[in-house]
Amino acid sequence: MSEAALPMAAAATHADDLRRDARREQLALFGLASPALLLVMVVLVIPVGWLFYLSFIGADGSFSLENYERMFDSKSYRRIFWTTFEISFLTTGICILIGYPLAYFLAQLPRRAANLCLITVLLPFWTSLLVRTYAWLVLLQRKGLINEWAIDLGLWDEPVKLAHNMTGTVIGMVHIMLPFLVLPLYGSMKAIDRDYLRAAANLGAGPVRNFWTVFLPLSLPGLFAGALIVFVLCLGFYVTPAVLGGGKVIMVSMKIASNIELFVNWGAASALGVVLLAATLVILFTAARFVKLDRLAGGGH
Amino acid sequence: MAGWLSRPASETQVTHGQRLWLYILAGIIMLLLVAPTLIVIPMSFSDSTYLEFPPEQWSTRWYDNYFGSLEWRSATVTSLSAAFLTMLLATPLGVVAAYGLHTSQMRAARLTFVILITPMMVPLILVAIGAFYVYVKLKIVYTLAGVVIAHSLLALPLVLIVTSSALKSYDMNQEMAARSLGAPRWKAFLTITLPQIRFAVITSALLSFLTSFDEVVVAMFVSGGDNSTLTRNMFNALRDQIDPTIAAISTIMIAITTLLMTLAQVFGKTKEGG
Amino acid sequence: MRDSLTDTATEALPITIRGVTKTYGRVHALDDVDLDIRSGEFLTLLGPSGSGKTTLLMVLAGFIRPDRGSLRFGDDEVIRLPPHKRDLGMVFQNYALFPHMTVAGNVAYPLRLRGISKAEAAERVEKALETVQLGGYGARRITQLSGGQKQRVALARAIVFEPRILLMDEPLSALDKKLRERMQIELRHLHDKLGMTTVYVTHDQREALTMSDRIAVINHGRVMQIDTPSRIYDHPANRFVADFIGESTFLPVGRDGPVVAYEGQPLSYTDTPPSGDLVLMIRPERLRILTGEAREANRFEATVTDIVYQGDSYLMYARLADGAEVAVRGVIRSTTFSALPEVGGSVTLGLDPEDTVLIPAGDAPDE
Numbered sequence: 001m002s003e004a005a006l007p008m009a010a011a012a013t014h015a016d017d018l019r020r021d022a023r024r025e026q027l028a029l030f031g032l033a034s035p036a037l038l039l040v041m042v043v044l045v046i047p048v049g050w051l052f053y054l055s056f057i058g059a060d061g062s063f064s065l066e067n068y069e070r071m072f073d074s075k076s077y078r079r080i081f082w083t084t085f086e087i088s089f090l091t092t093g094i095c096i097l098i099g100y101p102l103a104y105f106l107a108q109l110p111r112r113a114a115n116l117c118l119i120t121v122l123l124p125f126w127t128s129l130l131v132r133t134y135a136w137l138v139l140l141q142r143k144g145l146i147n148e149w150a151i152d153l154g155l156w157d158e159p160v161k162l163a164h165n166m167t168g169t170v171i172g173m174v175h176i177m178l179p180f181l182v183l184p185l186y187g188s189m190k191a192i193d194r195d196y197l198r199a200a201a202n203l204g205a206g207p208v209r210n211f212w213t214v215f216l217p218l219s220l221p222g223l224f225a226g227a228l229i230v231f232v233l234c235l236g237f238y239v240t241p242a243v244l245g246g247g248k249v250i251m252v253s254m255k256i257a258s259n260i261e262l263f264v265n266w267g268a269a270s271a272l273g274v275v276l277l278a279a280t281l282v283i284l285f286t287a288a289r290f291v292k293l294d295r296l297a298g299g300g301h
Numbered sequence: 302m303a304g305w306l307s308r309p310a311s312e313t314q315v316t317h318g319q320r321l322w323l324y325i326l327a328g329i330i331m332l333l334l335v336a337p338t339l340i341v342i343p344m345s346f347s348d349s350t351y352l353e354f355p356p357e358q359w360s361t362r363w364y365d366n367y368f369g370s371l372e373w374r375s376a377t378v379t380s381l382s383a384a385f386l387t388m389l390l391a392t393p394l395g396v397v398a399a400y401g402l403h404t405s406q407m408r409a410a411r412l413t414f415v416i417l418i419t420p421m422m423v424p425l426i427l428v429a430i431g432a433f434y435v436y437v438k439l440k441i442v443y444t445l446a447g448v449v450i451a452h453s454l455l456a457l458p459l460v461l462i463v464t465s466s467a468l469k470s471y472d473m474n475q476e477m478a479a480r481s482l483g484a485p486r487w488k489a490f491l492t493i494t495l496p497q498i499r500f501a502v503i504t505s506a507l508l509s510f511l512t513s514f515d516e517v518v519v520a521m522f523v524s525g526g527d528n529s530t531l532t533r534n535m536f537n538a539l540r541d542q543i544d545p546t547i548a549a550i551s552t553i554m555i556a557i558t559t560l561l562m563t564l565a566q567v568f569g570k571t572k573e574g575g
Numbered sequence: 576m577r578d579s580l581t582d583t584a585t586e587a588l589p590i591t592i593r594g595v596t597k598t599y600g601r602v603h604a605l606d607d608v609d610l611d612i613r614s615g616e617f618l619t620l621l622g623p624s625g626s627g628k629t630t631l632l633m634v635l636a637g638f639i640r641p642d643r644g645s646l647r648f649g650d651d652e653v654i655r656l657p658p659h660k661r662d663l664g665m666v667f668q669n670y671a672l673f674p675h676m677t678v679a680g681n682v683a684y685p686l687r688l689r690g691i692s693k694a695e696a697a698e699r700v701e702k703a704l705e706t707v708q709l710g711g712y713g714a715r716r717i718t719q720l721s722g723g724q725k726q727r728v729a730l731a732r733a734i735v736f737e738p739r740i741l742l743m744d745e746p747l748s749a750l751d752k753k754l755r756e757r758m759q760i761e762l763r764h765l766h767d768k769l770g771m772t773t774v775y776v777t778h779d780q781r782e783a784l785t786m787s788d789r790i791a792v793i794n795h796g797r798v799m800q801i802d803t804p805s806r807i808y809d810h811p812a813n814r815f816v817a818d819f820i821g822e823s824t825f826l827p828v829g830r831d832g833p834v835v836a837y838e839g840q841p842l843s844y845t846d847t848p849p850s851g852d853l854v855l856m857i858r859p860e861r862l863r864i865l866t867g868e869a870r871e872a873n874r875f876e877a878t879v880t881d882i883v884y885q886g887d888s889y890l891m892y893a894r895l896a897d898g899a900e901v902a903v904r905g906v907i908r909s910t911t912f913s914a915l916p917e918v919g920g921s922v923t924l925g926l927d928p929e930d931t932v933l934i935p936a937g938d939a940p941d942e
Contacts (some may be wrong), residue, residue: 013594014654017644021655022640030410032401036394036417036457043454044420047431098330105327126558127338128515130340130532132552135337135537138344138352141543145340207315237423243539253426257521260430265352272308274428276339286424335606478671480658481742482685482732489659492684496675 044145048277055270067271077255084251087241088234089165091173095230097172099181099224105188108183113162118186118272125179133240137163140244164246172244173234180233181226187217228287232280252276338555345548350527352545361551372534373550379524380514380531387513391453392506395460400490402466414465418458426519428455433522442526449530451523452513460505460510467501468494503568514557579750585773587615588649588739595629595644596633597796604630605641606796612774613765617766617781619775621795628825629744631793636742637661638720648809650738660866663740664733664771667805668748670725672717676705678728679713685736703735704728706765723754730762741773747782759785780820784808792816815938817856826855828933833934848933859890859904861930865913865923870923873874877901879918891915893922 033166058064102121106114124132139145140162147159162168192215200214201207238253245251250271259269306318317324340354347356347365367373398417402410432451437440441450469495479489490564495502520530531550538544590612597605609822612618615745620628634646637658646654653661673681679700686696702711707727712720720728723799726746733741746762747755763786766773777783783790784804790799792815800812814825828837830853835942837855865874876895880900888913891903903924905911916922 008548013643014645014652017655018640025640028404029401029405030407030413032419033398033405033410033413037413038400038462039394039450039454040417040420040459043432043450044423044428045416045434048423048427050434051427051431064724100329101323102327107321117327117331122562123559124338126511126562128413128532128551128558129513130517130535130539131341131554132372132549134343138341138359138545138548139337143351145481151398155452175334175337207319219707230420232310234378236426238426239536243536253518256426256430257505260433260522266434269430273424273430276424277427280422280424397637472669472671473674474667474669474671477638478660478665478729478732479673479684480638480666481661481663481665482658483657483662483688483736484684485657488688497673512653 015210018148024117040188048273051270051273053264054266055274057267059267063087067267067274070268071275072199080250080252080255080273083249084235086172087170087237087249087253088231090170091177091234092227092231094170094174095177095181096223096227099226100176102178103182103185103219103222106186107192120184121179121182124175125183129239130177130243132176133172133243136168136175137243140168140171163244164244168244168246169241169249169271172240173237176240177230177233184226184229185222186218189219191222192218198296224287228283232283235280235283236276326503341551342555345545345552347545347548350545352543365486366546367549367553370546373531373546375527376529376534377533379445379528381447382445383452383524383530384510384514385415386445386449387452387502388506388510389458390449391456391460391509393500394453395457395505395509396464396502398457399461399464399468400494403465404473410539414461417461420454421458425455429519429522433518436523442523445528448520448528448530449513450539451519452516453509455516455519456509456512459508463501463505463508464498466500471498500568504565507565511558511561514554586678586739586769589614590740590772591645592631592635593645593646593647593799595641595646596760597630597634597639597641597776603627605634605644608644608796610791610798610801612721612736612772613789615770616788616808617763617773617775619777619787621777621780621790621820622799624778626793627796628776628778628793630772630796632742632744635740635774636663636665636921642718657897661740662736662738663737663742664736665731666726666733666741666746668745670729670746670749672725673680674717674729674734677713678682678709678715678717678718678720681717681728682732682735684732689736700731703731706734706768707731708761723758726750726758730765730892734765734771737771739771739933741769741771743773743775744902745825746775747767747850748779752871755782755821756785762786784820786877792819794819810932811856811934813935817932817934822900822902824857824859826857826899826901827936828853828855837873837875838895840873842931843867843871843928844931844933845929846932849935852936853933854936856899856934857926858930859902861926862901862903863925863927864891864903864905865925872927873931874900875924875926877891877921877922877924879916879922882915882918884912889915891922 021055039055055067056063056064056065106117106121108115142146142159142163144162146162150156151159157209162171194212196218197210200210205213236253238257241249241251243255253276256269256276258270259265307316309316343356345353346359346361347353348358348360348572350355379515402414402417428451432447432454433442436444436447441447449464475497476486476489476494479493480486484492515532516530517532517536520533521536524530524533531554535547535550538547586639590610592608592610592612595608596603605672605675605680606627608627608631610631612639619620620631622628624916630639634641634644635655635662637653640822641654644654645652649662673684676684677696682703683696686699691699693905701710704712708725708861709724712724712728716727717728726749729746743762747758759782775783775786782874784807787804789801790807791798792807794815798916800807802810802812807816808821811820817823817825826837828835828842830836830848831838835853835855842855862875863872867874875895877892877895879893881892883890883892883915886907888906891905893901893903894900901924
């Protein structure tokens with residue numbers, strides 16, 4: 001009797017049906033993300049996973065660490081890593097030095113003027129990176145505009161080699177990365193409550209002291225987020241150093257590409273890729289502990 | 302002028318005069334941001350092989366060169382097709398995913414969001430060689446479809462982030478109201494939600510287009526032959542010598558970008574007005 | 576006498592709720608709710624925030640799927656039906672109007688979904704707008720409307736397709752006090768005119784008392800009491816309801832058979848008290864200041880502790896012999912305020928037997 005009564009009660013309260021309906025609805029909604037998820041899985045996650053696997057396969061086709069050993073033993077590889085970090089640090093540092101005053105200036109402007117000036121940041125941001133790199137190549141070359149004007153002004157007598165070396169690469173990269181730093185920094189400066197500054201001024205802090213003790217600390221999260229985006233993007237950069245470095249500046253990305261294109265050495269390329277990816281992810285995840293990852297990802301746009 | 306200089310410029314009573322150094326510095330930086338790109342435009346109309354500024358002789362020979370070259374024309378068509386198709390693929394994919402993750406209360410939604418924005422965190426070169434490897438296996442390397450799929454992967458995070466933030470500020474009660482009035486969920490989304498996040502969707506579409514149109518590294522690996530993109534050809538040409546034709550192409554690309562971004566602004570304005 | 580937006584009258588439907596339970600983790604948002612809503616009545620779900628009243632409304636609308644339970648509109652089981660198939664009108668707290676459509680576009684939306692011809696829809700939209708006193712407003716944009724007008728459009732949109740059930744989720748909470756009071760009366764008239772079964776959610780007790788046929792007081796996901804406004808006010812079923820609605824003071828009483836006594840003094844009362852432990856509920860406006868020997872009222876000796884002037888009335892606080900403080904509210908007429916005793920003076924308070932309400936000492940129905 002009681003055994004028969006139980007399903008009857010369940011039917012009247014629809015508990016099972018309701019649970020099923022709820023699960024079905026959740027899955028249907030979640031399922032809307034599945035085409036996108038499929039794309040990311042097939043074109044990104046699985047191939048990168050496979051590269052990871054390849055990096056542990058030696059020339060003879062068996063498991064080996066030789067790809068990593070070669071990377072850490074070889075002088076040329078060490079130099080590539082050194083160059084990559086050097087350029088990334090230099091670019092990030094210069095971006096901070098140039099970007100902070102610019103963002104500060106923009107944040108002080110009234111809304112209309114700020115929007116107008118922001119166009120000067122957004123225009124290069126949306127212009128093709130290749131076009132901008134090309135522009136710098138034209139300006140920096142031996143007979144380029146910079147050399148021409150500098151000689152006319154008497155800054156130097158002989159054409160100086162500005163492109164096809166480290167100088168050119170860093171100039172081009174700073175130009176390309178600057179918007180990535182300025183936009184999040186400007187956003188965080190705009191979000192600073194002006195009352196803090198008034199309060200500090202009221203309490204007797206002079207302008208200089210006010211800036212160093214109140215404004216600067218409050219703008220640091222934005223600066224940190226921006227600098228981080230710049231640094232991470234620099235680590236994996238390819239186009240600008242390839243064009244403006246003229247083959248003399250070799251970064252990790254370029255070595256990966258040449259390993260595939262010239263030497264068809266997937267093992268070596270994969271190992272480099274794994275190290276590059278690991279460095280990127282470690283930086284991003286460490287940063288995620290301090291800055292919200294969404295903001296970081298959306299910071300540039 | 303003198304009056305303006307002595308007026309306070311901020312909450313901390315610094316005058317514009319004391320700030321002058323900042324204004325000059327910011328002016329120089331802004332000039333340096335814009336000038337290099339813009340200077341390409343007059344240069345592209347120079348008659349000389351050594352891109353002069355200002356040009357001594359004006360001519361459109363580099364544009365003639367570009368339009369006269371079958372290879373450049375074909376690459377342009379490839380790039381425009383790839384960008385257009387990427388827009389058509391990545392936008393609905395990303396918008397629908399953003400909606401699903403926004404409304405689903407499953408715990409996996411948060412993680413899925415992070416997975417879906419990884420394409421913008423992984424270094425491009427890895428995306429490029431990874432896609433290249435898969436495409437060789439799937440036999441779609443050097444095809445337009447391959448370029449579109451890879452570029453959609455890169456555009457997806459932008460669509461997702463832009464649309465998600467629009468959905469966050471959208472009042473879901475409206476969709477509920479529509480459903481209570483008799484609209485099935487999909488219809489409520491199409492007739493009520495979508496029109497109100499349209500600015501985000503249009504922005505996403507334009508960003509997808511630009512992402513594909515400007516992309517170099519992935520295109521280097523997965524495009525080629527008849528389906529070589531404009532950027533791939535430009536990049537290869539740049540490595541060899543400074544061909545002034547590139548200046549003409551760059552000018553055209555700047556024009557396209559400016560046009561698209563202006564469109565985005567115009568759509569943004571109409572939204573605020575309405 | 577019921578009227579309709581068109582000539583064909585639609586029948587209102589009763590709603591039967593049985594055993595509806597919804598938990599979020601360990602929290603019971605709805606705890607085995609049984610409720611019968613009569614056909615055509617105006618029923619208010621009243622409770623503090625977090626009580627589960629809105630959850631219950633969302634279950635009715637189909638936006639929240641309960642863990643279990645049964646829900647019937649008339650004879651039809653609808654618990655598994657998606658919102659768009661429930662055919663009920665709903666007015667949301669923030670109106671949830673569609674800003675990308677005109678007023679007429681908003682109101683026509685449910686008609687469009689039902690495949691009603693353009694001409695007929697236009698006619699019905701205008702009629703619905705007239706019903707909410709917004710005739711001729713069809714071409715306006717939503718952003719051009721005031722809060723009260725938005726509220727009316729939301730209402731027109733919810734009734735234009737003649738649903739047999741109308742749900743409202745704190746629809747007046749965003750309006751200012753004067754407009755709110757006017758809208759309360761208007762809504763009530765509209766209900767009387769259209770006659771649909773209406774379920775109204777609010778946390779405002781005065782609103783509930785003003786508008787409802789019956790009030791269901793909700794707390795902790797359970798129905799504490801369901802009754803007419805006057806029964807709810809005058810005869811709360813438990814201490815929670817008494818406390819939540821109106822002001823009241825509770826005095827502990829002893830019980831010995833039919834004799835109920837406060838501080839050893841037997842009380843006279845008219846209604847049979849419920850079984851179990853009791854408390855005496857005293858509403859401030861039911862207490863009187865006794866001068867001379869008045870009828871058969873229960874008498875309380877007290878000391879005045881404070882007197883507050885409130886314009887239309889005064890509030891006098893007094894301490895009883897056992898230390899309990901009671902409030903007395905009286906209407907101010909020309910002489911009464913000056914005639915009140917001094918603070919610190921003693922006063923005799925009277926409570927008529929018919930106002931002597933004895934309620935269970937527990938907080939909830941089954942405690």
